[in-house]
Amino acid sequence: AQSVAQPEDQVNVAEGNPLTVKCTYSVSGNPYLFWYVQYPNRGLQFLLKYITGDNLVKGSYGFEAEFNKSQTSFHLKKPSALVSDSALYFCAVRDILNTGFQKLVFGTGTRLLVSP
Amino acid sequence: KAGVTQTPRYLIKTRGQQVTLSCSPISGHRSVSWYQQTPGQGLQFLFEYFSETQRNKGNFPGRFSGRQFSNSRSEMNVSTLELGDSALYLCASSLVSSGSVETQYFGPGTRLLVL
Numbered sequence: 768a769q770s771v772a773q774p775e776d777q778v779n780v781a782e783g784n785p786l787t788v789k790c791t792y793s794v795s796g797n798p799y800l801f802w803y804v805q806y807p808n809r810g811l812q813f814l815l816k817y818i819t820g821d822n823l824v825k826g827s828y829g830f831e832a833e834f835n836k837s838q839t840s841f842h843l844k845k846p847s848a849l850v851s852d853s854a855l856y857f858c859a860v861r862d863i864l865n866t867g868f869q870k871l872v873f874g875t876g877t878r879l880l881v882s883p
Numbered sequence: 884k885a886g887v888t889q890t891p892r893y894l895i896k897t898r899g900q901q902v903t904l905s906c907s908p909i910s911g912h913r914s915v916s917w918y919q920q921t922p923g924q925g926l927q928f929l930f931e932y933f934s935e936t937q938r939n940k941g942n943f944p945g946r947f948s949g950r951q952f953s954n955s956r957s958e959m960n961v962s963t964l965e966l967g968d969s970a971l972y973l974c975a976s977s978l979v980s981s982g983s984v985e986t987q988y989f990g991p992g993t994r995l996l997v998l
Contacts, residue, residue, distance in 0.1 A: 799984045811989040818984045873926040
C-alpha cells in the first residue's frame with residue numbers, strides 16, 4: 768500500500784528564514800506526490816504536486832518541493848518564511864484503487880509555526 | 884471559477900440522530916470524494932462518486948453513505964450518529980481524464996459535533 772510519513776509534528780522557524788517540512792514516501796510503482804496546506808477552520812489548499820520530470824517542483828505562495836528518489840523523500844521548502852505561512856501542512860500520495868480511482872493517502876500533518 | 888462549496892459549515896447533533904452534508908464541486912469536475920478528518924485518525928478516505936456511481940468506499944461502517952446527482956453535486960449521510968463521528972468532513976472534486984494524475988481540490992469542510 769502507498770504511504771507517506773511526516774516525521775515532525777511541528778516545525779518552528781523565524782520569519783525570513785528558510786523553512787523545510789519533511790515527507791518520506793513508500794510506494795509501489797511511480798510516486799505521485801502532493802502537498803496541501805490547511806489554515807484554521809479551513810479545508811485543504813493545494814500547493815503543488817510531483818508527477819514526473821524536474822525534481823524541483825514549484826507551487827503556490829512561493830513554496831517548492833524537492834523530489835529525491837534515492838532517499839524516497841519529497842520535502843517542502845520555502846526560501847523565506849512568512850508569519851502567514853503558519854498552518855498545518857499535509858503530504859499525500861496517490862493510491863490507485865482497482866476501479867482506477869485516484870485516492871489520496873495523507874501523512875499525519877506537520878504544524879508550521881513562523882515567529883515574527 | 885468558484886471553488887468547492889460545502890453546506891452547512893457547522894452542525895451540532897445528538898447521538899442517534901442522522902445528518903446530511905452537501906457538496907458542490909468545481910464546475911466541470913465530475914468526481915467527488917469525501918474524507919473525514921479527526922485529531923486521532925487524521926485524514927481518512929470515505930468514498931468517491933463519479934457519474935452518480937460510488938466507485939470506492941473506505942473502511943467505514945454502513946452508517947456512512949452518500950450519493951451523487953446528475954449535476955455532480957454530492958451528499959453524504961451519517962445515520963445513528965455516535966460521539967466518534969465528531970469530525971471535519973471534507974469534500975474534494977477533480978476532473979477525470981484517462982491516464983492523468985488529477986489534483987483533488989477541497990472545500991472548506993463541514994464541522995460536525997455530536998453530543
